[in-house]
Amino acid sequence: MxxxxxxxxxxxxxxxxxxxxxxxxxxxxxxxxVIVKDGEIVGQGWHEKKGEPxxxxxxxxxxxxxxxxxxxxxxxxxxxxFGATPPCANALIQAGIKKVxxxxxxxxxxxxxxxxxxxxxxxxxVAVGLLEQETRALNRGFxxxxxxEKPFVTLKIAQSLDGKTALKNxxxxxITSETARYNVHQERxxxxxxxxxxxxxxxxxxxxNVRHIQTPRQPIRIVADSxxxxxxxxxxxxxxxxxxxxxxPDFATHKTYPDSVEIxxxxxxxxxxxxxxxxxxxxxxxxxxxxxxxSVLNGALLNADLVDDIIIYQAPLILGGDAKNAFRLPxxxxxxxxxxxxxxxxxxxxxxxxxxLRRQA
Numbered sequence: 001m002x003x004x005x006x007x008x009x010x011x012x013x014x015x016x017x018x019x020x021x022x023x024x025x026x027x028x029x030x031x032x033x034v035i036v037k038d039g040e041i042v043g044q045g046w047h048e049k050k051g052e053p054x055x056x057x058x059x060x061x062x063x064x065x066x067x068x069x070x071x072x073x074x075x076x077x078x079x080x081x082f083g084a085t086p087p088c089a090n091a092l093i094q095a096g097i098k099k100v101x102x103x104x105x106x107x108x109x110x111x112x113x114x115x116x117x118x119x120x121x122x123x124x125x126v127a128v129g130l131l132e133q134e135t136r137a138l139n140r141g142f143x144x145x146x147x148x149e150k151p152f153v154t155l156k157i158a159q160s161l162d163g164k165t166a167l168k169n170x171x172x173x174x175i176t177s178e179t180a181r182y183n184v185h186q187e188r189x190x191x192x193x194x195x196x197x198x199x200x201x202x203x204x205x206x207x208x209n210v211r212h213i214q215t216p217r218q219p220i221r222i223v224a225d226s227x228x229x230x231x232x233x234x235x236x237x238x239x240x241x242x243x244x245x246x247x248x249p250d251f252a253t254h255k256t257y258p259d260s261v262e263i264x265x266x267x268x269x270x271x272x273x274x275x276x277x278x279x280x281x282x283x284x285x286x287x288x289x290x291x292x293x294x295s296v297l298n299g300a301l302l303n304a305d306l307v308d309d310i311i312i313y314q315a316p317l318i319l320g321g322d323a324k325n326a327f328r329l330p331x332x333x334x335x336x337x338x339x340x341x342x343x344x345x346x347x348x349x350x351x352x353x354x355x356x357l358r359r360q361a
Contacts, residue, residue, distance in 0.1 A: 003101070003127070003130045006039070007073070007101060007130055008130065008131065010034050010036055010041075010073040010101075011034075011073050011075070011101065011103055011130045011131045012131065013032075013034050013041070013044075013073075014032035014033055014034045014055075014073045014074060014075050014103070015032055015075055015103070015131065015134055015135065015138065016032065017032030017033070017034070017044055017045065017046040017055065018030040018031050018032035018046055018047070018055070018075045018135070018138060019032075019138065020032075020046045020048070021046055021047050021048055021049075022189075022190055023189045023190060023213075023215045023216065023217075024048060024049045024050075024215070024216045024217065025047050025048070025049060025050060026050070026141075026191075026192045026217065026287070026288065027050065027141075027142070027145075027192055027285035027286065027287055028047060028050045028142075029047070029076055029106075029139040029142040030046075030047065030075075030138055030139055031046065031047045031054060031055040031074065031075050031076045032044075032045070032046045032047075032055050032074070032075050033045050033046070033054075033055035033056045033058070033059040033072060033073065033074040033075075034059065034072070034073045034074075035059045035060065035062075035063045035066075035067055035070050035071070035072050035073075035097070036070060036071050036072075036073065037063075037066050037067075037069065037070035037071070042062070042063040042066040042067070042070060043058075043059040043060060043061070043062035043063025043064075043066070043067060043070075044058075044059050044062060045057065045058025045059035045060075045061070045062060046058065049216065054078075054079065054088045055074060055075075055088075056072065056074060056078055056088040056091055056092060057088065057091055059072065060091055060092070060095050063095070067095040067096060067097055068095070068096035069096060069097075069098045070096075070097055070098060071097070071098060071099040071100070071101065072092055072097050072099070072100045072101070073101045073130075074100065074101070074102050074103070075102070075103045075104070075131075075135040075138070076102065076103065076104055076106055076135060076139070077102045077104065077105045077106040077111060077113070077115045077116055077128070078091075078092055078100065078102070078115040078119065079106065079108075079110075079111050079115055080110075080111050080114040080115040080117075080118045087115070087118070088115070089115045089118040089119055090118070092119065092124070093118070093119065093122040093124065097124060098124065098125065099124065099125040099126070099127070100119055100124055100125070100126050100127075101126075101127045101128075101130055102116070102126070102127070102128045102130075103128075103129070103130055103131045103132050103134070103135040104128065104129070104132045104135045104136060105128060107142070107143050107145075107146035107147050108146055109146065116128065140152045140288065140308075141191075141192060141287030141288030141289075142287050144282075144287055144288075144308075145282050145285065145287040149279060149282050150275075150278040150279060150281075150282050150306070151192070151193075151278060151281055151282060151286050151287055151288060151289035152287060152288050152289065152308050152309075153278075153289045153291060153301065153306055153307050153308050153309070154187070154191075154288070154289070154290055154291065154307075154308065154309040154310070154311060155291040155293075155298060155301065155302075155307050155309070155310045155311070156184065156187065156290065156291060156292050156310075156311050156312075156313070157298070157310060157311070157312045157313070157326045158175050158176045158180070158184075158312075158313045158315070159175065159312060159313070159314055159315070159326055160175060160314070160315055160317050160318055160319045160323070161314065161315070161316060161317065161318050162318050162319060162320070162321075162323075163325065163326060164319035164320070164323035164324060164325065164326075165294075165295070165323075165324050165325065165326050166319075166323060166324040167319060167323050167324070168322040168323055168324065170203055170324070175315050175317070175319075176313045176315045176350075176352050177315070177349070177350035177351040177352050178350065179349050179350025179351070179352070180313045180315075180349045180350050180351075180352045180354065182212055182213075183313070183349050183354065184292075184313070185210050185211055185212050185213055186213060187290060187311065188208075188209075188210045188219055188290055189210045189213060189215045189219070190288065190290075191219050191288045191289060191290035192219060192220065192285070192286040192287055192288050192289065193219050193220040193221070193222050193244075193281065193286045193288075193289055193290070194208045194219050194220070194221055194222065194289075194290045194291070194292060195222045195223075195224065195289055195290070195291045195292075195293065195297075196208060196221070196222070196223055196224070196291070196292050196293045196297070197223070197224045197225075197293045197294055197296060197297035198223055198224065198225035198226075198227075198229050198230055199293075199294045199296060199297070200292070200293055200294050200297075201223055201225070201229075201230050201231075201234055201236065202229065202230075202231075203294075205234055205235050206235065206236070206292075207235050207236065207239065208221045208236055208292065209221070209239070209241060218241050218242075219290070220242045220243070220244060220286065221236045221241065221242070221243040221244070222243075222244045222245075222246060222281070222289075223236070223243070223244070223245050223246065224246055224271075224272060224274070224277070224293075224297055225245050225246060225247050226247055226248050226251070226268065226270070226271045226272050227247065227248065227251050228245060228247040228251040228252070228254050228255055228263070230245055232255055232256070232257055232258075237257055237258055237260070237261050238258060240260055241260060242260055242262070243260060243261045243262070244261075244262045244264050245257070245261060245262070245263050245264065246264045246266045246272055246277050247263065247264070247265065247266065247272065248265070248266065248267075248268055248271075248272060249265040249266075249267065252265045264277075264280065266280065271300070274300060274301060274304050274306055275304055275306065278306060291307075294324075295324060295325050295326060295327050295328040296328050298326055298327045298328070299327040299328040299329040302327060302329065302339055303329060303330070305359075307359055308358065308359055309344070309356060309357060309358055309359070310341060310355075310356075310357045310359075311354065311355070311356050311357075312353075312354070312355040312357070313349065313352050313353075313354055314352055314353045314354075314355060315351065315352045316351060316352070339359075340359075340360040341357035341358060341359055341360055342357065342358050342359075342360050343355070343356075343357060344356040344357060344358050
């Protein structure tokens with residue numbers, strides 16, 4: 001299906017609107033909508049927060065009577081089911097929209113083409129596929145939930161030029177610059193949850209929350225803690241935020257934690273099964289998972305083929321051979337066994353370099 005340069009311009013505007021929900025829509029997708037009549041934008045909107053109206057509703061409200069006979073550009077197929085809000089497909093039909101251009105079909109099986117069918121049955125022309133890759137990238141966690149039944153996992157590393165994450169004695173504050181640390185909080189805020197290992201909790205007692213930037217919600221904190229060693233007075237257990245401690249079933253009743261802490265039994269031998277953990281997180285609608293952990297959990301996730309992206313904040317300093325590495329992995333004896341990634345983006349962040357890598361299929 002062919003689209004005009006004007007169509008692309010309008011969809012890019014819809015994507016810009018969708019990005020306004022970057023920190024607020026989780027676990028819902030980030031969606032934008034632009035309504036155009038006679039070559040002029042008459043209504044715009046985006047999904048602002050879970051449980052609130054979708055992008056189409058806000059755009060239709062702004063357009064008013066001008067929506068009659070107009071074209072709606074929306075970054076995701078309009079929903080066709082009753083959830084927290086009524087179906088957007090119905091709203092577009094009732095408003096008299098003539099044509100709908102959607103960037104992508106909705107992967108949610110409750111929609112998955114049914115919104116398009118509903119519109120077409122009402123006599124509305126529908127075109128799908130304009131800037132689909134861009135909307136999938138913006139909603140990679142949402143698509144991962146329904147297409148892979150696991151979160152999209154991004155592993156964060158702060159390291160020196162020689163690939164070290166801490167001194168031999170464990171000191172790591174601060175390898176990277178204040179600007180880089182601020183950027184980490186932005187990345188945290190985009191995520192549904194933050195995963196770490198119990199070793200990090202015992203060593204650093206981190207908060208693992210979003211600070212320094214405004215966000216309407218905090219990500220869930222998740223600790224891979226096979227033997228339930230997390231202290232009951234750890235910061236992530238006592239600040240009132242939601243925390244999940246994933247442990248082996250035999251250890252699930254060994255301690256009593258505050259009400260904000262959930263114990264999640266996960267099968268496994270000596271350690272929890274990380275693939276099983278990912279499936280359980282997906283069932284809880286955790287689509288975008290940010291990992292800040294030590295070498296043991298980093299290596300286990302990589303070895304289990306559960307890492308999608310790695311974001312490295314590399315500082316211009318050298319820590320030496322005895323400092324700590326980012327990954328603890330089995331020995332590789334041939335280059336064809338190497339874990340391979342593709343560069344997605346490289347940029348400077350303060351005094352550091354931010355490198356984004358995608359696991360090579």
